[in-house]
Amino acid sequence: MSENADSTGTAAHAARTSTAADSAAARPEWTPVSRPSTHELVIEAIEEQIMSGTLTVGDPLPAERELASKLGVSRASVREALRVLESLGVIRSSGGSGRGAGTFIASLPSEALTRVLRLHVALANFSVGEVIESRVQLERSSAALASARVTEDALAQLNASLAIMDTPGISLEVFNDADTAFHVAIAQATGNQLFSDLTGAIRNSLRRPILAAFRDVDDPAALMAALQKQHHAIRDAIAAGDGARAAQLTEEHIHTAAEALPALTDL
Amino acid sequence: MSENADSTGTAAHAARTSTAADSAAARPEWTPVSRPSTHELVIEAIEEQIMSGTLTVGDPLPAERELASKLGVSRASVREALRVLESLGVIRSSGGSGRGAGTFIASLPSEALTRVLRLHVALANFSVGEVIESRVQLERSSAALASARVTEDALAQLNASLAIMDTPGISLEVFNDADTAFHVAIAQATGNQLFSDLTGAIRNSLRRPILAAFRDVDDPAALMAALQKQHHAIRDAIAAGDGARAAQLTEEHIHTAAEALPALTDL
DNA sequence: ACATCTATGAGGTCAGACCATTAATCTGAG
DNA sequence: CTCAGATTAATGGTCTGACCTCATAGATGT
Numbered sequence: 001m002s003e004n005a006d007s008t009g010t011a012a013h014a015a016r017t018s019t020a021a022d023s024a025a026a027r028p029e030w031t032p033v034s035r036p037s038t039h040e041l042v043i044e045a046i047e048e049q050i051m052s053g054t055l056t057v058g059d060p061l062p063a064e065r066e067l068a069s070k071l072g073v074s075r076a077s078v079r080e081a082l083r084v085l086e087s088l089g090v091i092r093s094s095g096g097s098g099r100g101a102g103t104f105i106a107s108l109p110s111e112a113l114t115r116v117l118r119l120h121v122a123l124a125n126f127s128v129g130e131v132i133e134s135r136v137q138l139e140r141s142s143a144a145l146a147s148a149r150v151t152e153d154a155l156a157q158l159n160a161s162l163a164i165m166d167t168p169g170i171s172l173e174v175f176n177d178a179d180t181a182f183h184v185a186i187a188q189a190t191g192n193q194l195f196s197d198l199t200g201a202i203r204n205s206l207r208r209p210i211l212a213a214f215r216d217v218d219d220p221a222a223l224m225a226a227l228q229k230q231h232h233a234i235r236d237a238i239a240a241g242d243g244a245r246a247a248q249l250t251e252e253h254i255h256t257a258a259e260a261l262p263a264l265t266d267l
Numbered sequence: 268m269s270e271n272a273d274s275t276g277t278a279a280h281a282a283r284t285s286t287a288a289d290s291a292a293a294r295p296e297w298t299p300v301s302r303p304s305t306h307e308l309v310i311e312a313i314e315e316q317i318m319s320g321t322l323t324v325g326d327p328l329p330a331e332r333e334l335a336s337k338l339g340v341s342r343a344s345v346r347e348a349l350r351v352l353e354s355l356g357v358i359r360s361s362g363g364s365g366r367g368a369g370t371f372i373a374s375l376p377s378e379a380l381t382r383v384l385r386l387h388v389a390l391a392n393f394s395v396g397e398v399i400e401s402r403v404q405l406e407r408s409s410a411a412l413a414s415a416r417v418t419e420d421a422l423a424q425l426n427a428s429l430a431i432m433d434t435p436g437i438s439l440e441v442f443n444d445a446d447t448a449f450h451v452a453i454a455q456a457t458g459n460q461l462f463s464d465l466t467g468a469i470r471n472s473l474r475r476p477i478l479a480a481f482r483d484v485d486d487p488a489a490l491m492a493a494l495q496k497q498h499h500a501i502r503d504a505i506a507a508g509d510g511a512r513a514a515q516l517t518e519e520h521i522h523t524a525a526e527a528l529p530a531l532t533d534l
Numbered sequence: 535a536c537a538t539c540t541a542t543g544a545g546g547t548c549a550g551a552c553c554a555t556t557a558a559t560c561t562g563a564g
Numbered sequence: 565c566t567c568a569g570a571t572t573a574a575t576g577g578t579c580t581g582a583c584c585t586c587a588t589a590g591a592t593g594t
Contacts, residue, residue: 047386051389053389057390057391076343080346083306083350084350084354086351088354088386089387090390109383116355116376116383119317120374122317123372125324130460130462133462134459134462134465137404137405141407141408193393193397194393194398194401198401198465
């Protein structure tokens with residue numbers, strides 16, 4: 001209870017210590033002086049290079065031992081920092097020697113977003129209802145924008161996912177993954193990478209709960225067929241450039257799925 | 268995976284890599300067998316406890332040494348895993364002994380989201396234009412939903428941020444932070460935590476570029492005044508429950524800011 | 535020229551030590 | 565008996581130095 005609260009950061013100005021009796025107005029106000037741990041300092045050092053543009057995607061980092069000695073810290077601290085950056089999808093490490101060996105600035109934001117959302121959904125920091133509401137708003141926007149910008153290539157992507165889901169006798173997992181791919185493809189059709197990464201992350205963060213909830217459905221095949229019918233309608237609306245209709249259909253589609261899987265929102 | 272002969276057969280997972288060559292149809296398809304590193308196994312072990320609900324917010328983890336011996340790995344690997352989970356806002360560690368000492372499941376998704384976005388914006392994986400477009404869509408939704416759900420308490424939050432920005436002679440940083448707080452408060456008024464965390468993360472990821480761009484503006488005070496006027500209009504629309512108007516004003520507001528800061532989109 | 539073998543350098547892992555901090559516990563004076 | 569102070573123990577934080585695996589570059593041999 002009461003944890004997080006402000007979260008969102010920003011503040012940094014509000015006096016955290018309430019100092020109820022403000023009679024002592026001109027008190028020195030000793031702030032507890034936060035002492036950043038060593039690995040955080042290493043992260044900051046690397047982050048600074050990234051922020052200033054000195055390091056960009058594809059660039060190599062110094063070897064761990066070298067970095068450690070340059071920064072005057074132990075290799076263990078450097079490694080902890082690198083693991084953090086790796087989990088954030090910012091670097092990639094491989095062993096060996098010569099070409100391709102070492103640590104490099106990378107670009108894998110999607111996995112990082114997925115992991116964050118998945119864990120915090122599991123921890124119930126975000127309720128499934130909230131996530132679904134976000135998904136509705138996000139994908140409504142995607143559908144509308146995609147309708148205005150869709151290309152031949154993007155349409156082909158949509159059709160490929162639809163074809164998989166049209167295959168008879170398909171397994172639940174395969175259907176669900178193709179379903180995800182379909183919605184991600186719509187987001188990708190907007191040309192906005194953040195849209196598609198967020199869409200994928202939200203969808204993947206619900207993968208396990210969705211599959212679990214699906215097993216409680218009476219007639220899974222019928223539900224899949226119904227959803228697939230809506231998929232086709234959405235595809236048609238996007239292909240026709242009818243953004244308003246695509247957005248509306250997308251919202252109805254997501255609500256259909258959510259209501260057909262009551263076990264989901266019970267979480 | 269990968270066997271069977273499902274027509275079309277594209278994986279539908281990666282989405283980023285197009286996996287062009289499907290010409291080699293019947294090739295054995297040796298997948299390089301990924302060998303998870305030790306710290307990843309530790310993460311999985313902990314994540315499994317979280318997914319299954321065995322560990323929830325507030326629960327303590329075993330001490331590092333104990334966890335290491337239980338899992339049969341070194342303490343260094345455990346620590347690397349813990350640092351990753353910490354960066355994802357999933358755990359919190361403090362030293363000492365007794366009450367409050369040790370490692371606990373925590374709930375700080377906002378900071379993690381901010382960090383991911385900030386780094387990937389700096390790496391230009393997400394362009395500022397994309398981020399702003401996402402912000403428009405997200406905050407349009409927030410404004411509309413907030414208009415339908417706003418409470419006295421939420422309105423007070425909005426007014427508090429407005430009051431700070433109305434203070435004459437305020438510094439750029441303070442104005443910007445209050446601005447962020449205002450928009451986050453709108454998102455919070457929807458009651459959807461994911462909305463407000465995403466809003467804060469997007470906004471904070473642009474903090475540095477925004478402040479930098481602001482310094483190129485001819486008359487910062489005039490711009491702040493113009494934005495503040497729009498803030499008041501948005502607040503009024505939300506208070507009046509006029510969702511459509513609030514959404515429209517919000518979109519115009521963000522576009523006003525973006526166009527007044529040309530240095531932003533140049534990035 | 536080609537195919538091997540070896541050296542090198544990178545990350546991955548480990549064991550053990552020491553430090554800093556903090557709560558719980560013990561101890562002794564009042 | 566009570567309470568202040570010293571002691572202790574548990575925990576995260578850091579460092580050192582070693583060893584392993586792996587993949588390439590370069591030397592070596594045919």
